[in-house]
Structure formats: C-alpha cells, structure tokens
Amino acid sequence: MTQWIDVGAIADIPRQGARTVxxxxxxxxxxxxxxxxxxxxxxxxxxxxxGPLSQGIVHGHAxxxxxxxWKIALATGExxxxxxxxxxxxxxxxxxxxxxxxxxxxxxxxx
Amino acid sequence: xNGKAAMQALEIQRPHGGLFRFGAGKMDRFVxxxxxxxxxxxxxxxxxxxxxxxxxxxxxxxxxxxxxxxDPGRYWITIFGAEPHxxxxxxxxxxxxxxxxxxxDIVINDRAWYDDNGIRLIxxxxxxxxxxxxxxxxxxxxxxxxxxxxxxxxGSDPFIIPVPxxxxxxxxxxxxxxxxxxxxxxADKGGDAVVIGGGLLGLEAAHGxxxxxxxxxxxxxxxxxxxxxxxxxxxxxxxxxxxxxxxxILTGADTAEIVGEDHVEGVRLKDGRFIxxxxxxxxxxxxPSVALAREAGLAVGRGIQVDDHMVTSDPxxxxxxECVEHDGQVYGLVAPLWDMCRALADGLTDSPSGYRGSVxxxxxxxxxxxxxxxxDFSGGEDAQDIVLRDAARGIYKRVVVKEDRIVGAxxxxxxxxxAWYFDLLKKGEDxxxxxxxxxxxxxxxxxxxxxDPKAAVAALSDDAEICGCNGVSKGKVVAxxxxxxxxxxxxxxxxxxxxxxxxxxxxVETLLAITLGDEYAGERTVRTMCKCTSFGHxxxxxxxxxKGLKAIPQVMQELHWSTPDGCSSCRxxxxxxxxxxxxxxxxxxxxxxxxxxxxHANIQKDGTYSVVPRMWGGxxxxxxxxxxxxxxxxxNAPMVKVTGGQRxxxxxxxxxxxxxxxxxxxxxxxxxxxxYGKSLRTVKTCVxxxxxxxxxxxSTGLGVKIERMTWGSWMPHKFKIAVSGCPRNCAEAxxxxxxxxxxxxxxxxxxxGNGGIxxxxxxxxxxxxxxxxxxEYCAAFIQLYREEARYLERTAPWIERVGLAHVQQRVVxxxxxxxxxxxxxxxxxxxxxxxPWAARAAGHESHLHQPLAVAAE
Ligand code: SRM
Ligand SMILES: Cc1cc2nc3c(=O)[nH]c(=O)nc-3n(C[C@H](O)[C@H](O)[C@H](O)COP(=O)(O)OP(=O)(O)OC[C@H]3O[C@@H](n4cnc5c(N)ncnc54)[C@H](O)[C@@H]3O)c2cc1C
Ligand code: SF4
Ligand code: FES
Numbered sequence: 017m018t019q020w021i022d023v024g025a026i027a028d029i030p031r032q033g034a035r036t037v038x039x040x041x042x043x044x045x046x047x048x049x050x051x052x053x054x055x056x057x058x059x060x061x062x063x064x065x066x067g068p069l070s071q072g073i074v075h076g077h078a079x080x081x082x083x084x085x086w087k088i089a090l091a092t093g094e095x096x097x098x099x100x101x102x103x104x105x106x107x108x109x110x111x112x113x114x115x116x117x118x119x120x121x122x123x124x125x126x127x
Numbered sequence: 128x129n130g131k132a133a134m135q136a137l138e139i140q141r142p143h144g145g146l147f148r149f150g151a152g153k154m155d156r157f158v159x160x161x162x163x164x165x166x167x168x169x170x171x172x173x174x175x176x177x178x179x180x181x182x183x184x185x186x187x188x189x190x191x192x193x194x195x196x197x198d199p200g201r202y203w204i205t206i207f208g209a210e211p212h213x214x215x216x217x218x219x220x221x222x223x224x225x226x227x228x229x230x231x232d233i234v235i236n237d238r239a240w241y242d243d244n245g246i247r248l249i250x251x252x253x254x255x256x257x258x259x260x261x262x263x264x265x266x267x268x269x270x271x272x273x274x275x276x277x278x279x280x281x282g283s284d285p286f287i288i289p290v291p292x293x294x295x296x297x298x299x300x301x302x303x304x305x306x307x308x309x310x311x312x313x314a315d316k317g318g319d320a321v322v323i324g325g326g327l328l329g330l331e332a333a334h335g336x337x338x339x340x341x342x343x344x345x346x347x348x349x350x351x352x353x354x355x356x357x358x359x360x361x362x363x364x365x366x367x368x369x370x371x372x373x374x375x376i377l378t379g380a381d382t383a384e385i386v387g388e389d390h391v392e393g394v395r396l397k398d399g400r401f402i403x404x405x406x407x408x409x410x411x412x413x414x415p416s417v418a419l420a421r422e423a424g425l426a427v428g429r430g431i432q433v434d435d436h437m438v439t440s441d442p443x444x445x446x447x448x449e450c451v452e453h454d455g456q457v458y459g460l461v462a463p464l465w466d467m468c469r470a471l472a473d474g475l476t477d478s479p480s481g482y483r484g485s486v487x488x489x490x491x492x493x494x495x496x497x498x499x500x501x502x503d504f505s506g507g508e509d510a511q512d513i514v515l516r517d518a519a520r521g522i523y524k525r526v527v528v529k530e531d532r533i534v535g536a537x538x539x540x541x542x543x544x545x546a547w548y549f550d551l552l553k554k555g556e557d558x559x560x561x562x563x564x565x566x567x568x569x570x571x572x573x574x575x576x577x578x579d580p581k582a583a584v585a586a587l588s589d590d591a592e593i594c595g596c597n598g599v600s601k602g603k604v605v606a607x608x609x610x611x612x613x614x615x616x617x618x619x620x621x622x623x624x625x626x627x628x629x630x631x632x633x634x635v636e637t638l639l640a641i642t643l644g645d646e647y648a649g650e651r652t653v654r655t656m657c658k659c660t661s662f663g664h665x666x667x668x669x670x671x672x673x674k675g676l677k678a679i680p681q682v683m684q685e686l687h688w689s690t691p692d693g694c695s696s697c698r699x700x701x702x703x704x705x706x707x708x709x710x711x712x713x714x715x716x717x718x719x720x721x722x723x724x725x726x727h728a729n730i731q732k733d734g735t736y737s738v739v740p741r742m743w744g745g746x747x748x749x750x751x752x753x754x755x756x757x758x759x760x761x762x763n764a765p766m767v768k769v770t771g772g773q774r775x776x777x778x779x780x781x782x783x784x785x786x787x788x789x790x791x792x793x794x795x796x797x798x799x800x801x802x803y804g805k806s807l808r809t810v811k812t813c814v815x816x817x818x819x820x821x822x823x824x825x826s827t828g829l830g831v832k833i834e835r836m837t838w839g840s841w842m843p844h845k846f847k848i849a850v851s852g853c854p855r856n857c858a859e860a861x862x863x864x865x866x867x868x869x870x871x872x873x874x875x876x877x878x879x880g881n882g883g884i885x886x887x888x889x890x891x892x893x894x895x896x897x898x899x900x901x902x903e904y905c906a907a908f909i910q911l912y913r914e915e916a917r918y919l920e921r922t923a924p925w926i927e928r929v930g931l932a933h934v935q936q937r938v939v940x941x942x943x944x945x946x947x948x949x950x951x952x953x954x955x956x957x958x959x960x961x962x963p964w965a966a967r968a969a970g971h972e973s974h975l976h977q978p979l980a981v982a983a984e
Contacts, residue, residue: 023980032718035979051692068734071722073695080695082722
C-alpha cells in the first residue's frame, strides 16, 4: 500500500535545484524543482556509477550528473543521448504547495 | 588577434629592382635567370612553357594548384596580382570584418607555397594590357612578360550605383582586404553606417559592422532581403532576426543621393528620408571584370566567353572564375570555380574533361542565423511546395518539387539538411518514395523515424559536397582520412575541408568517426557554445558587453537560446562571462555552477567531499597543522594527503559536516583553497634565497604575495602559479599558467604552461626587474586571460590560439593597456576575495547541506 509522506514545501527547493530526502536503509530520494516549477522525484543515484543526481545541474526537465555528466530525464529517470540506463522514479503528489512522495513496497525494490 | 596587425605582418613589399624572390633549394637553378629578370626579359628553364596568370585571387590560384597536382614540371608560372597580398580566401573577409578571424587565418597559400613551387608572384602590379599578336602582357609598373599560355582570372568589380556623391570619402565597396581595412578604420570611430544592398554581401557587411559597434541601417531596394536566394517567408524571418540584433532594415528603399561635403554625412532616399552615416558600404552587386579582355579583342558577353575547357576566343588564352561567361551563365560564388579549375587543368595537361556548368547553393555567414538556399524556388505551374514551419523554434523549411525531383530548397533556422537536399537536387534523384518524409530531413526520411546523424552522413553519396568554401566532396574527405589523416586538423591540412568558415566541421567529424570507427577519439572544436545556441563563445561574450546583458535569462532571450534554460555546458560558461564582465554588479547564479563550486569542496566518487584549505605559498604552521589534524580525527576523515600543489587534502567529509569542518579550519585562520574551482588554485614556491644556497630572490615571499593578490578570483579554467628561486626551477614554474623564475638580475615571467593531459612548457613572456613589476604583469596577464579565453580553455590552448605575440603586445609592449588590465583585475578582486567557507560556516545556505526531510522507515 502506498504511504504518502509530506516532505516539505515547493519553496524549500531552489529553482533549477534539488534537495534530498533521507530514507533510512535506502538511497536518499532527490526532489527536483525546474525553472518552470515542475517537481520531480528520483532515487538519488545515477544509473552510471551511482553519482548523487541531486548535486547536478538542473536544466529543462533533465539533470546532468555531477560525476561524469550523464544527462538524466527527470520525468522518466532514463539516461539521454547515447547513454543507457535508468534511475527509478518516485511517485509524487502536490497538494497546494506541499510535496508528498509515495513510499511503498515498490520503492523498497527500486532502492 | 588584431586583423590589421596580422595583415601588415604579411603584407608583401612591392619589390623594386630585383622584383621577386625565390625560394632556396630545389629552385636554385632559376636564380641564374635573375640578371635577365631585371629588364623583364626572362627565359624559362628549358622545356617549360610559360604560363602567365592575371589575378592572384581564388580562381587563379586554385587553377594553378590543380595544374601543379597534375603536372608540376610542365609550366613556368608567373602570377600578377593587383592586391598587395598572397592568395587569401575572399569569402572569409566577412568573418574578418566581424572579428571572428584574423587575416592570417584566411591565407590560402603563403609566400612559401609560391617559392616552393617556383611560382613568380608579382603583387600590387595589375596587368594593364595584353598584346595577343606578340603574346606579351604589360603591367602598370611597365613590366613586360611573354607567355605561351595566358590565364585571365580577374574576378569581378563591385558595382557602384552612380548616384550623386558616390565618390565621396567614406563610400566603400566590399570586395577585398583593403575595403575591410577601411571599414575597420571607420568602425573604430563608431557612429552610424549605411549598407546599401540587402543581399548576401550587404548583410554580412552589416553584421560585421554591428559587431564592431556601429549602428547600422541596411537599405534594400526590393521588398524582401536576399530575394535572389530566399523566398518571402524566409526573407521576413531573416529581417526580424537582424532587427532583433539592433539593425535597422529598410526595404523598398531607393537611394537618391549620398550627402556630404568631402566626407559622407548621410544618405537621402527618393522618398525624401535622410539617414545619417559616416560610412556607406555599397554592396549592390558585382560585374565580371572584363575590361582587359575586351580591349585585347577577346569575345566578351556579360563575361569573357569561354568553351567547356575554359578557353577564350584566342586558343592561347584561357579564363576562369567570376570574370567568365560559360554557356550564357556568369557566377558569383566559389563552388563553380572549383569545377571550372578542374576542367581547366585537365585541358592544360592534355586530358580534357570539360566543364558543364554548375548548380549553386548559398549560405549566409552571419553567426547565429542559419540560412540556406539552393536551386529554383520561384515555384511555377507544375511545381509543388512542401513547407514546414515551427514558429516557436524559428524554423522554416521549404522544398520545391517538380515531377518527383527537387528543384529548389530554402531553409531557415535549421540548415542541417541543406547538403542532403542539394545533393538530391544536383543528381535529379527521384524522391517519390520518400516524399512524405522529405521535409523532416534525411535522418527521418531514410531511417523511417530514427534520427541517427551518423547514418545520415554515411548515406551521402561520394560526390556530395561537404565543404562548400573549398569545394571538397565527401569522397575526398574519406580518401584523406583513409590516407592517414585521423584528426580534424590533419583533414583540414590535407583536404582543406572545414579549414575556412568551419560550418562543415560537424560533418567532417562525423566522417572521421564513421571512417575510423573506434579509433577516432573525437575532438571538441569549440564552434558553437553548445547545442542550445548557434553562437560561439566569443560572440556571446561580445554581445554581453555590447548589449549590456546582465543576467543569464536575458542573454538567452537576446541571443535566441533554443532551450528554456540552457544546459550544463552553457550555464556555467554564461555565469562566468557575466561575472567577469560586471564585477560587483552581477549576482552569481549558484544553480549554474558545477557542484564543487556550489559546495566549495570536491565531490568524490562515493558522494562525499574533500576539503583543501589554502596554505599560502605552500607555507604552514603548527597551528594550521594542528587544526587539520583535529579535523581529521573529529570528523573521521579516512585519509589526509599531501597534494601535488603543496598543501593538505582531507578526504571523505560528508556534505552535512562541511560547514562545521570549515568553521574549525577558519578558527585556525585558514580559508578555502579553491581546489574545486575554475579559479586560482595554488601558488607553488621553492625555498629561495632565504635558505637555499642557490636562491637568487625571495621566491617564497613573492609566491605568498602573489597568492594573496590572486586568490578567490574566478577564471575561465583553473589557474596555477609557481615561483622558483633560480633556474633549477624546483617549483616547476615552467609548466604553470603563470610562472616566475628568479634570476640574479630580476624575474623571468613565463606563461601558458600546463601539466596534466597534454604537457606544455611555458613561453617566456618577458623579464622584469622588481617584485612590484612581477606582480603587476601577473595581474594584467590574468585579467587578459579572464577577458579573452573561452570557458574551460586553459592558458595553454588559449595562447596557442591567440598567439604569444598578442599576449606580449597587450601585457608587455602596451604599458598603458597593462596598467588598465591590472586595474580591472584589482577591481574585480575587491569583490571576490571573500572566503566562501566563512559564510557557510556562519550558517549561510545551511539548508543546502541538510536533507529536505528525513523519513524514518
Ligand atoms: C589533489 C590533487 C592530487 C594530489 O593528490 O596531489 C589533484 C586532484 C584532482 N585533480 Fe589534479 N590534482 C592535484 C594536482 C594536479 C596537478 C599538479 C599541480 O598542480 O602542480 C596537475 C598538473 C598540472 C596542471 O594542472 O597543469 C593536475 C592536473 C589535473 C587535470 C588535468 C588538467 C589539464 O589541463 O590537463 C585535471 C582534470 C581537469 O581539470 O579537467 C585534474 C583534476 C583533478 C580532480 C579535481 C578530479 C576531479 O574533477 O574530481 C581531482 C580532485 C581530487 C579531490 O577531490 O581533491 N587535475 N592536478 C592535487 C591538488 C592540488 C591542490 O593542492 O590543489
Ligand atoms: C565579402 C565576400 C563574401 C563572400 N562570401 C561568399 C560565400 O560565402 N560563398 C561563396 O561561394 N562566395 C562568396 N563570395 C564570392 C567569392 O569570393 C568569389 O566568387 C570568388 O572570390 C571569385 O574568385 P575569382 O578568382 O574569380 O575572383 P577574385 O577572388 O576576386 O580574384 C580576382 C583577383 O584578380 C585581381 N585582379 C583583377 N584585375 C587584375 C589585373 N588586371 N591584374 C592583376 N590582378 C588583377 C583582383 O585584385 C583579385 O585579387 C564572397 C565574396 C566577398 C567579397
Ligand atoms: S591523476 Fe586522475 S585519479 Fe589522480 S587525482 Fe588526478 S584526476 Fe584523480
Ligand atoms: S555516475 Fe552519473 S554520470 Fe557517472
């Protein structure tokens, strides 16, 4: 069953930036906010060599990994261009200005 | 590099007396002719026919090149040029005017080429008459040369509308280097310019003058720009793009007179409007230069009439280039020249092939505006149009099809498929089967939706033209690569592809990748900044300063970025350019910085960080060492290491702990070492005269002073300094970006060194006498680098690109300029010498080091 956790307000995340949610026992989750105020959630782990995506440069609806510059689509977690790989996405809901992420058995396997 | 300075260096003095020079070595045997040459009665080496070429331009020299490639020993060649230069690429005058190239960059054949091939070049001395009966030509200076074969390659003359005032000072055409020089002189003074003519040439002139800081108005007689190449829609898009860049474009504008006393003051239109101007560029068209041929009695129509082998009505005289008329056609572009020159050389070496006319295509060389046109787009009865418009992306494409064949194409905004359409057009290929996809481009039409640019290039036919500037086909490029040219530069050197305007660089690189497969390492040629823009780094920097752009979104808007907020390549670059242009004013955009510069520490492969405090000149103290030892223990840092930069690196610090670590280090008086930054890294020193038995000066002390002066400054790339106390050079100053080697009499200053991936030893900039001078030169050099280098370009490649002479001119020779540079550096430093750690340690942005939330399981 999905459990929705309120992790903060949209305003807590800088535009074109990200913050993380620590999840005991799992990789943290990265919550991204784009220039046009869209919010996305991914496991904070690059499909390449596990770089922390939350630390990358956010542009358009993508993030460039800080370690080797792979470009990851925020909506799907898929690596772009020539690169192959996928980071799990995390269910996300917005209620007014609050961000809720869905945590369930699915996450456990994803992480 | 300054175009004018470059030009002067190359300018060939018109020789008197001896008249020409010869190369040494294999040409020595001609030197015996020298006595004869003085009075003009030269004799060729036995067995050679005399070929005299009139015109040292693109066609004349290309014809000679083709000839030499076929039979180097056959002709004894003399070339007369009206201009004072060696052979250069005329089409690149536009980038020279725009400041993107210097004159040296556009030279096709330098003096050595003439010498090595035994060609006698006579410059600044036009031929004034041809005596066909006696097979002689005479030049303005009175030289007489006899010929067995004569080649006329006099090009075109710019057409000047004979309105009142057209002879005034300040009215300039756009045809040769001299015109460009005059425009640059006028542009130095700034003010208003009028360009008469909105065709290819006029618009390139207007673009160049705009970049040079003039306020430009283009007057065009017709209702749309470039009406001979573009349809109405594309012409309109072009007009609005140019207007957005600050040009005024008046269409339907008919010039009545050019007004002024001695010098131009403005232009009056037939409708009475007056446009003030201190410079008028007349670019309304060209006329084949035929006067000489006509006087000699050759058959002349619109141009000098030639047959398929480029032979005129006199079998001993040939003609080639823009001055000819072939099959009723005259041409004003380079592509036909290449074909003509091939046919000509085949004919002259007894293996005639024959020229059959050319179909031409056009590209506008205005950076950031992509326009392509080919063939006939006027439509007509049985022609059908296929059109694609994408207003948001500013793209317009139109392909005109007649009986399942492409007859014309106009592309605006996205010209990537121009070569493909042009190839289909020239071949008259049947496109019925791909018609539905045709407009989406090659990748789509041939791959059924897959867009693999490599496949698209692979599918081009062997004779598809890759480099329009130099007329190089795909087959030739591939042959060059297979013949061993496995880098871009090598391909440029041996096939000339991509050696001019560079717009085909991408195609050539793809061919390298296809031909060499995995062997091709790939290389970055910084053309456009990234895929988000069609501007290069230098264009963007210039625009930032000239248009007073002060924020990243503003730059992107003004320069038509194709993405909403750029990418991880262009944003850090823009952030730096703005920071450099507006010190103290521009607010740094943290979101456009690489994580290391945001976190003020180096990210490691496991996501932790390393921390390197500054140790001034490599000096440290018990207090600092104790503080570091304490940090290592307190935060369980798994490793501490002495770096190659003479300081200590603490590894494995968690992001959350960074502020506390910094607070502890700050408490011991230490600041950030910027080991993570595109900024000053370290100043390495040796012990110097204080202790060392060989030391000549206080290298340690000077290193500390220099580090105090330069720390904290943002740069295009990382920057390393070293000071060695004597030429034994223990601080390795000669592989640093700026290195000082102390000697008894003062300080040798070295620049442009690089360890790392490609080692480069420094160049000696100059020698100075005092520490103060060493500091001043250092500040000026850094500022020049900050202002001129492209983002992520270290001093080594930068200096290779602009030349040491340029740096010396700015930093050593120009004392006033040096002081100004150093001043600008100090102003910028007054805003940037703040320890980023101190702010964070005090709690600034503390949330960025903490998770948004902690969700217990
Ligand atoms: C720590 C250190 C190695 C050491 O243990 O000694 C080091 C470590 C790194 N170097 Fe270095 N370089 C270190 C001295 C050097 C030197 C020697 C020097 O400065 O005298 C060189 C050659 C000299 C030069 O730069 O010209 C050097 C040439 C490079 C290069 C290649 C640069 C080039 O132009 O080819 C890179 C890659 C880059 O910058 O793109 C690099 C990149 C790196 C990075 C930043 C890799 C990265 O992007 O993460 C490493 C960061 C490690 C970390 O987290 O701290 N490092 N690196 C040295 C730190 C010096 C300091 O105190 O700040
Ligand atoms: C600014 C500019 C931009 C251009 N851009 C492009 C482009 O993007 N694409 C394109 O395809 N084409 C372009 N062109 C056109 C291209 O440069 C010409 O088609 C080409 O240079 C013609 O070569 P040519 O040898 O016939 O004439 P030229 O290159 O002009 O050479 C003729 C030479 O003969 C000399 N000469 C003339 N009379 C005499 C005499 N009596 N004695 C001795 N020497 C003499 C002239 O001084 C000149 O140096 C451009 C032209 C200009 C001016
Ligand atoms: S040499 Fe390579 S592995 Fe070693 S620190 Fe430098 S970048 Fe890292
Ligand atoms: S770990 Fe992300 S690109 Fe290598």
